[in-house]
Amino acid sequence: MTEATVSSQPVHLIRPGKPAEPDAPRWPRPAVLALFELPFNDLLYRAQQVHRQHFDANEVQRSTLLSIKTGGCPEDCSYCPQSVHYDTGVQAGKLLDVDEVRRAAAAAKEQGASRFCMGAAWRAPKDRDIEKVVELVRAVKDLGLETCCTLGMLTDRQARALKEAGLDYYNHNLDTAPEAYGRIISTRDYQDRLDTLEHVRAAGMHVCCGGIVGMGESREERAGLIAQLANMDPYPESVPINHLVQVEGTPLHGLDPLDPLEFVRTIAVARITMPTARVRLSAGRQQMSEAVQALCFLAGANSIFYGDKLLTTGNPDWERDQSLFAKLGLRSC
Ligand code: SF4
Numbered sequence: 001m002t003e004a005t006v007s008s009q010p011v012h013l014i015r016p017g018k019p020a021e022p023d024a025p026r027w028p029r030p031a032v033l034a035l036f037e038l039p040f041n042d043l044l045y046r047a048q049q050v051h052r053q054h055f056d057a058n059e060v061q062r063s064t065l066l067s068i069k070t071g072g073c074p075e076d077c078s079y080c081p082q083s084v085h086y087d088t089g090v091q092a093g094k095l096l097d098v099d100e101v102r103r104a105a106a107a108a109k110e111q112g113a114s115r116f117c118m119g120a121a122w123r124a125p126k127d128r129d130i131e132k133v134v135e136l137v138r139a140v141k142d143l144g145l146e147t148c149c150t151l152g153m154l155t156d157r158q159a160r161a162l163k164e165a166g167l168d169y170y171n172h173n174l175d176t177a178p179e180a181y182g183r184i185i186s187t188r189d190y191q192d193r194l195d196t197l198e199h200v201r202a203a204g205m206h207v208c209c210g211g212i213v214g215m216g217e218s219r220e221e222r223a224g225l226i227a228q229l230a231n232m233d234p235y236p237e238s239v240p241i242n243h244l245v246q247v248e249g250t251p252l253h254g255l256d257p258l259d260p261l262e263f264v265r266t267i268a269v270a271r272i273t274m275p276t277a278r279v280r281l282s283a284g285r286q287q288m289s290e291a292v293q294a295l296c297f298l299a300g301a302n303s304i305f306y307g308d309k310l311l312t313t314g315n316p317d318w319e320r321d322q323s324l325f326a327k328l329g330l331r332s333c
Pocket residue numbers: 073074075076077080081082083120121122123152
């Protein structure tokens with residue numbers, strides 16, 4: 001029996017487009033949506049095949065995320081407890097100093113992290129903020145770790161300053177599909193995100209860019225997010241797929257939860273459409289059962305955030321992750 005006859009949809013026929021026109025997308029949205037709609041087993045089988053062509057299927061990269069400047073952000077992202085627009089109990093803090101960051105990075109390295117990500121709750125850093133972040137990047141690089149920052153919107157000059165300091169990755173998420181963006185954030189638009197990503201690329205840094213699912217979006221909109229990411233040229237090297245963590249006080253608190261299998265499908269579609277990217281199982285892991293996390297690894301997730309806190313929300317602690325890795329025979333890389 002061929003693949004085409006065992007499936008209700010012909011798995012092998014859903015492929016990136018070979019566009020007749022030079023500007024046509026590599027992954028037209030209908031092709032991405034068709035992946036989402038495959039029978040679950042077919043989707044996971046295909047994702048595993050793609051994953052094994054490009055990676056050791058039992059290796060998972062571990063990144064640690066530190067909030068270097070918490071809260072007080074003027075943006076109104078509906079999911080975020082750090083926005084000044086919502087009363088969530090998050091206390092605004094100052095930018096951490098070099099010694100604090102160096103200590104946290106050394107501890108993360110000790111616990112097996114290979115990349116250290118620093119997040120600051122800014123709409124867009126000022127040039128004097130960038131000067132301080134440059135020092136932090138240098139301190140973390142000196143420990144032999146890969147570095148990543150997420151600082152908000154960057155100018156071209158700021159992106160180049162970070163690259164010169166040795167920053168390896170810049171994280172800037174698209175969050176959701178273009179047509180859903182206005183429901184989630186009103187203080188900036190999609191094009192602002194794309195402009196920063198262009199500055200990051202032009203400066204020669206790797207791009208870390210993904211989104212958040214479970215924000216009340218439709219499957220079509222999830223496909224729209226993945227299509228946006230997969231059609232970047234080149235697509236991001238690192239693709240965090242976050243599951244909304246509902247925080248009391250934010251507008252998205254109280255939404256109906258997303259079916260966990262739909263989350264797994266999103267990971268699988270990201271893996272298939274961006275074969276060589278590190279697909280990161282990011283926020284929301286603390287609320288996920290081990291079985292769902294295992295399905296995400298099977299679907300092609302090969303990176304996690306590691307450590308007991310993600311900016312301001314919880315993350316599984318070190319022992320729980322060690323135990324899960326041991327059960328699944330996963331290794332860190
Ligand atoms: S997600 Fe980032 S930009 Fe949006 S409110 Fe939170 S800290 Fe600010």
